[in-house]
Amino acid sequence: MEKFHFEKNKYERDLQLRERELTIRENELKTNRSKVTPTHVAIYVALVGVIGTCVVALLQGYTNIKLERQKFESEIILKVATSDSIERNKKNLEFMLKAGFITDEQGKINKLVKDANFDLKIQTEKRIDVHNELPPKSLSEVYVCHSATSLAYHNSMCRGLKRCADRIDVMTIEEAKKTGHRKPCSFCYK
Numbered sequence: 001m002e003k004f005h006f007e008k009n010k011y012e013r014d015l016q017l018r019e020r021e022l023t024i025r026e027n028e029l030k031t032n033r034s035k036v037t038p039t040h041v042a043i044y045v046a047l048v049g050v051i052g053t054c055v056v057a058l059l060q061g062y063t064n065i066k067l068e069r070q071k072f073e074s075e076i077i078l079k080v081a082t083s084d085s086i087e088r089n090k091k092n093l094e095f096m097l098k099a100g101f102i103t104d105e106q107g108k109i110n111k112l113v114k115d116a117n118f119d120l121k122i123q124t125e126k127r128i129d130v131h132n133e134l135p136p137k138s139l140s141e142v143y144v145c146h147s148a149t150s151l152a153y154h155n156s157m158c159r160g161l162k163r164c165a166d167r168i169d170v171m172t173i174e175e176a177k178k179t180g181h182r183k184p185c186s187f188c189y190k
Contacts, residue, residue: 073102077109142184144169144176153181155188 080092090113096102097110104110142153145164153176154161161168171179 069103076102140172141170142173142176144171144179144181146179151181152183152185153177154185158185158187160185160187 076096077093080096081089093102093109094113097104097113102109142155143161144150144153145161145166145168147164147166150164150166152160153173
């Protein structure tokens with residue numbers, strides 16, 4: 001009998017020990033489930049980065065489309081308003097509005113088209129044709145090419161002025177010097 005009690009006590013202690021181990025493991029599993037590991041952090045950061053990149057790409061795409069639309073509408077308005085007839089320009093612009101080629105969310109364009117006093121005629125800038133005659137100038141005036149590389153003023157149609165691909169204006173020498181054309185042309189003033 002004594003051996004039986006001994007065995008019984010042994011099994012009861014063993015059972016208690018296993019039950020304690022089981023509760024300890026259950027507690028460990030519970031705490032490990034709520035514990036954030038470095039791997040979890042890396043995954044979260046990567047997800048936030050991907051979502052942020054997607055949002056930025058969508059916003060940039062939207063603003064690029066909006067900007068291109070504004071450029072397109074501006075080009076249409078400029079092309080529509082180049083006729084000599086003001087009424088024709090207004091009718092063309094009104095057609096573009098109704099057809100949906102240009103948008104007028106605030107109604108400003110439509111208001112201007114309806115206004116009888118509004119002169120819808122874009123003045124095209126007349127450029128001097130350097131291969132033909134230059135406009136008349138007085139003796140105290142010079143010609144100036146408005147290119148980024150032009151530094152000289154000119155007295156007549158010379159080979160330097162013929163290379164001008166930009167606008168050519170007539171002004172006094174003092175005005176030319178104020179615009180950055182500090183020296184006389186070496187071809188004109190020999």
